[in-house]
Amino acid sequence: MIKAEELTIKKTGELLRARAFSARELAEAFLKKIELENKKINAYIEVFDDCIKDADRADRAIAEGGGDALTGIPLAIKDAILIKDRRCSAASRMLEQYRATYDAHVISRLRGAHAVFIGRTNMDEFAMGASTENSAFGPVKNPHDISRVPGGSSGGSAAAVAANLALGALGSDTGGSIRQPASFCGVVGLKPTYGAVSRRGLIAMASSLDQIGPIAKNVDDVEIFFNAIRSKDPEDSTSLEYRPNSVPAGRRTIIGVPRDFLKGVDADVLAHFEQTLKKLSENGYEIKDIAIPHIASSLSVYYILMPAEASANLARFDGIRYGLSVQGGDIFSTYKNTRAHGFGREVQRRILLGTYVLSAGYYDAYYNKANAVRGLIKSEFEKAFEEADIIATPTAPTPAFKIGEIKDPVSMYLADIFTVPVNLVGIPAISVPSGTVSREDSSLPLGFQAMAPHFGEERLFEVGRSVEKIR
Amino acid sequence: MITRKEIDHLAELARIDVSEKDRDSLTDDLESILAYVSEINTLHIGEKTGSPIERHLNVMRPDGEPHVPGLFSEDILREAPETEEGYFKVQKILP
Numbered sequence: 001m002i003k004a005e006e007l008t009i010k011k012t013g014e015l016l017r018a019r020a021f022s023a024r025e026l027a028e029a030f031l032k033k034i035e036l037e038n039k040k041i042n043a044y045i046e047v048f049d050d051c052i053k054d055a056d057r058a059d060r061a062i063a064e065g066g067g068d069a070l071t072g073i074p075l076a077i078k079d080a081i082l083i084k085d086r087r088c089s090a091a092s093r094m095l096e097q098y099r100a101t102y103d104a105h106v107i108s109r110l111r112g113a114h115a116v117f118i119g120r121t122n123m124d125e126f127a128m129g130a131s132t133e134n135s136a137f138g139p140v141k142n143p144h145d146i147s148r149v150p151g152g153s154s155g156g157s158a159a160a161v162a163a164n165l166a167l168g169a170l171g172s173d174t175g176g177s178i179r180q181p182a183s184f185c186g187v188v189g190l191k192p193t194y195g196a197v198s199r200r201g202l203i204a205m206a207s208s209l210d211q212i213g214p215i216a217k218n219v220d221d222v223e224i225f226f227n228a229i230r231s232k233d234p235e236d237s238t239s240l241e242y243r244p245n246s247v248p249a250g251r252r253t254i255i256g257v258p259r260d261f262l263k264g265v266d267a268d269v270l271a272h273f274e275q276t277l278k279k280l281s282e283n284g285y286e287i288k289d290i291a292i293p294h295i296a297s298s299l300s301v302y303y304i305l306m307p308a309e310a311s312a313n314l315a316r317f318d319g320i321r322y323g324l325s326v327q328g329g330d331i332f333s334t335y336k337n338t339r340a341h342g343f344g345r346e347v348q349r350r351i352l353l354g355t356y357v358l359s360a361g362y363y364d365a366y367y368n369k370a371n372a373v374r375g376l377i378k379s380e381f382e383k384a385f386e387e388a389d390i391i392a393t394p395t396a397p398t399p400a401f402k403i404g405e406i407k408d409p410v411s412m413y414l415a416d417i418f419t420v421p422v423n424l425v426g427i428p429a430i431s432v433p434s435g436t437v438s439r440e441d442s443s444l445p446l447g448f449q450a451m452a453p454h455f456g457e458e459r460l461f462e463v464g465r466s467v468e469k470i471r
Numbered sequence: 472m473i474t475r476k477e478i479d480h481l482a483e484l485a486r487i488d489v490s491e492k493d494r495d496s497l498t499d500d501l502e503s504i505l506a507y508v509s510e511i512n513t514l515h516i517g518e519k520t521g522s523p524i525e526r527h528l529n530v531m532r533p534d535g536e537p538h539v540p541g542l543f544s545e546d547i548l549r550e551a552p553e554t555e556e557g558y559f560k561v562q563k564i565l566p
Contacts, residue, residue, distance in 0.1 A: 099550060237529075237531075303507070318486075319552060320561055352501060353501055408503065
């Protein structure tokens with residue numbers, strides 16, 4: 001009897017190689033569990049029943065002695081990452097019927113490792129949202145309390161892992177879309193260094209910010225998963241050779257805390273964060289206050305640059321080449337009808353906002369100014385990392401909120417306040433569960449966010465494992 | 472202040488047919504988002520901090536052997552709403 005809730009990627013890999021069970025038995029157990037339990041949380045948009053064939057290939061690789069860390073591991077894939085010949089919709093009506101014509105680079109890497117793709121996960125439409133309520137296929141529910149959101153936009157991926165309906169999941173993170181749902185669902189999520197993981201085959205939102213990354217149950221699993229997907233890809237010109245950047249040996253790791261930035265955080269979240277810092281200081285870390293003077297402007301900068309880039313990236317959906325097409329009397333009506341029917345509310349809002357900040361007369365005041373402030377924040381982070389090895393904040397200012405609770409867009413955008421600076425600067429960050437807080441009758445997870453300089457993922461895994469030990 | 476007329480203009484530029492009903496609420500939404508992000512216009516920052524984008528270099532792929540013509544055409548055209556003889560079919564553009 002396979003018990004999904006007791007398994008991790010690392011442990012399952014060992015059990016598969018020791019022939020305790022086969023990859024086929026494992027895949028069948030997950031498919032059965034998904035069939036019984038997915039309806040309750042709506043984490044998957046589609047389940048790949050034929051993944052048994054992938055599992056059989058994994059079993060053959062293991063039989064031939066060729067299995068590695070992800071061989072036979074059932075993984076869920078965010079519905080924004082292309083798997084050749086499978087549907088990939090970005091949770092949008094626009095791409096509801098679209099079938100991918102090629103594999104994303106990360107998918108090719110995982111296929112090479114004989115991982116098993118068990119299904120595609122629900123998300124906010126085109127990754128625009130912090131609650132997964134913007135999906136065209138219904139909201140995802142938080143496995144810890146189904147009246148609450150799982151976070152977003154990779155809410156389906158985080159919920160699938162938290163509910164033991166996959167051992168790991170791929171997400172994408174433009175402003176917090178891996179870390180914030182990981183925090184809300186009590187799992188570990190990594191936003192890698194910009195360029196560490198190829199984005200070829202990720203449906204683009206904002207190209208100077210987008211990054212694919214792993215979600216799993218613990219830091220060890222996230223590390224295994226990250227090492228399997230990171231690589232320079234000649235077909236993504238933003239991808240880079242990996243140059244590890246760890247803390248010099250022989251001294252304590254210094255964690256910097258931008259305390260001025262933490263005002264306005266939920267009182268329980270803040271108290272819990274301080275407690276985690278205290279325990280880290282008792283366990284060999286040095287905690288230090290640091291200043292990043294313009295960090296509080298990150299959200300404004302983000303909500304100018306991201307919609308600007310999204311409005312350009314989403315111009316490709318025209319009803320001519322692929323996706324939905326709603327014919328009109330002439331070609332312009334076809335464009336306008338297609339985009340009115342295909343895009344949901346939040347997507348239309350961001351396209352119009354992006355069009356506004358890029359339009360003549362506003363370009364300098366918004367887009368150029370935001371880029372200049374982004375440069376300033378980046379240089380302030382570089383300075384902060386001369387004083388600290390890690391920078392820490394809570395992942396989100398609150399625990400998971402109720403479905404339907406936040407109605408106006410600006411309040412929703414504030415859910416990303418601690419996660420967006422990382423994307424603006426291009427550095428890596430991890431969210432690790434650090435405990436829980438009670439709300440009504442529920443015990444809700446909280447996340448501890450650690451940020452590191454470019455290519456400092458090893459630092460994040462080290463501090464992440466410490467957080468796991470002390471919680 | 473953003474006006475309903477401006478929303479109409481943006482919708483035209485963005486090629487989205489926004490309905491009357493949505494126009495009003497989108498106007499309010501954009502108004503409140505712009506009020507929030509306009510905070511950056513109060514920041515006085517030094518001259519030296521240029522766009523991080525400008526400090527980046529373009530990465531070009533060297534020209535090499537092209538793939539066989541038509542190798543991907545069938546897969547790509549399979550997804551098109553309308554095709555004819557191996558091409559995307561487009562409504563006429565000039566009146």
